Amino acid sequence: MNIELLTPHWQDYELIDSGNYEKLERFGRYVTARPEPQAIWDKSLPDEEWRRLADAYFIRDKRNEERGEWRCKPHMPEQWFIRYDYKNMHLRMRLGLTSFKHVGVFPEQAENWNFIYDRIQWLRTHNQDTIKVLNLFAYTGGASLAACAAGAEVTHVDSVKQVITWSRENMEASGLNGIRWIVEDALKFVRREVKRGKKYNGIILDPPAYGRGADGEKWILEENINEMLSLCGQLLTDLPGSFIVLNLYSMGLSALLARTAVHQLVIGDITDAHNNSTRMEANYVTDINEAHDNISSEATGELYFQDRAGKQLPLGVFYRFFR
Numbered sequence: 001m002n003i004e005l006l007t008p009h010w011q012d013y014e015l016i017d018s019g020n021y022e023k024l025e026r027f028g029r030y031v032t033a034r035p036e037p038q039a040i041w042d043k044s045l046p047d048e049e050w051r052r053l054a055d056a057y058f059i060r061d062k063r064n065e066e067r068g069e070w071r072c073k074p075h076m077p078e079q080w081f082i083r084y085d086y087k088n089m090h091l092r093m094r095l096g097l098t099s100f101k102h103v104g105v106f107p108e109q110a111e112n113w114n115f116i117y118d119r120i121q122w123l124r125t126h127n128q129d130t131i132k133v134l135n136l137f138a139y140t141g142g143a144s145l146a147a148c149a150a151g152a153e154v155t156h157v158d159s160v161k162q163v164i165t166w167s168r169e170n171m172e173a174s175g176l177n178g179i180r181w182i183v184e185d186a187l188k189f190v191r192r193e194v195k196r197g198k199k200y201n202g203i204i205l206d207p208p209a210y211g212r213g214a215d216g217e218k219w220i221l222e223e224n225i226n227e228m229l230s231l232c233g234q235l236l237t238d239l240p241g242s243f244i245v246l247n248l249y250s251m252g253l254s255a256l257l258a259r260t261a262v263h264q265l266v267i268g269d270i271t272d273a274h275n276n277s278t279r280m281e282a283n284y285v286t287d288i289n290e291a292h293d294n295i296s297s298e299a300t301g302e303l304y305f306q307d308r309a310g311k312q313l314p315l316g317v318f319y320r321f322f323r
Contacts, residue, residue, distance in 0.1 A: 003255055004301030006318070008110035012082040015305040016053065018313045019043035024050055027095055027103060028082040034058035034101045036313065044309035058101045070097045081173065084110055084142075089117050089149040092173040093140065094166065104140050104166060108303040108315040109206075112245050113146035115320055116202065120150035123201060123241045133202040134193075134235065136186040136228075137211075141167035141179070143204045143245070148176045152202065157182040157189050159214040185213025187224055190231045199237045205229075206247045221248075226265060233266035243322035247303075249315075255300040258319035267321065297322055 014026040020043050023036040033054040043050070051057070055076040060068040082105070084091045091113075095104045116133070123131045133147040134155050140163060144156040148171065158164055161183050171179055182189055186207070205228065211219040229246075236242050244266060248258050298321040302314045 002301075004299050005304055005312070006111040006301060007304050007306065008108065008114070010084060010107060010110055012084065013107040013110075015307045015313060017043055017045045017050070017309065018307050018311055022050075023313065024053060024307075025107075027105075027107075028080060030055045030076060030080060032056045032058070032097075032103060034103075035060065038314055041311060044307070044311065056097055058097075067099045068101060069099065072097070084113070086110075086114050086117060089113070089146060090174065091142070091145050091149065091170070092175075093142065093145075093170045094173060096166075105142060106139070106315070108305060109142055109247070111303055112204075112247070112318060112320070113142055116143055116146045116204065116243075116245065117150045119202060119241065119243045119322055120147055120152045124151050126241060128201065128239065128241065131202070132200045133204065134200045135204045135206075136190065136232075137206045137208060138167065138204070139163060139206065141170050143206070144179055145170060145174055145176060147202065147204075148179055149174070153178070153180070155180045155182060155200075157184060157186050159183065159185050159212065159217075161214075183214050185215065185217040185219070187219065187228055187231075188213065188217060190228065190235065194231050194234050198235060200235050201237055201239065201241065202243045202245075203232050203236055204245045205232065209249065221253075225261065229261055229265040236266065238323065240323055243320065246319045248317040253317060255302060255317045255319065258317055259298070259300045262319050262321060 012028045016024040016026055018039040019041050021037055021039055022033060023039055024033050031053050033050055056070045056072045058068055058070055079094055079096045081092055081094055093105055120131055131152040133152040135144045136157050138144055138156045138158045141156055144154045147154045156179050164181050164183050207221055209221045246258050300319045303316045303318055304312050304314045306312045
């Protein structure tokens, strides 16, 4: 198994510097400074330069480290837009400063958006007219937009109504339509879909370490991920080209862990799946367009960005598979 390191190329995003558990980022015209637990090294730029560059600086609440407030320069807007372009996919997303330090997009996920777009394009060229994609823990919808832009019927599930509204704004700003919005606990929704006998060509999972459902249901990654993956295995079609994308953000969880869990609970026998990987690569590589020179049936590794000083900041573990 090769562990891959992937970083997207994005004109509207740049990691300027990182260190001392913070990161300095440019989103379009504006620069933010916010906490980053993985940035364990020293900053390359002096604090004075961070303060000069940052249009908005996140300050943690001493009583509640999960929340805080932004200290903004006078010209910093509450909301603004950025673009992401890949092939014929042109996304426009609204950003905003939240009390949880988030701004409305996880830019490292653009590598997964590219994968999703390419997989759906492949499915469409291989005479699968209706391609259904399920996006769980979908947040503001970057992956949903990528799937929709590629021509899939998308079901977008998130437990927070305000986030669904934000996602819909992003869809409209990107000139897209037709995404199905579900405000519900992801695990509860997946259980019902299995009982209904539903099937999807693609499933995207981006679970948090901890969260609450729409009705207060508790989600704890280590306790619930096995059941979730097992159910997703029942929802994923057996048709060629069907795919799954799993992201893990919790510190301490590895790419190998993600791969092993999906192999056992979604794909099936671990040994057979490894052997099938080589055979499937030979079958697919002749059919995929030239942009997929290094395609294989699975990939696992870390998503990262590199700052101006060359420090590589890991921002999540991923596992991707297609039949």
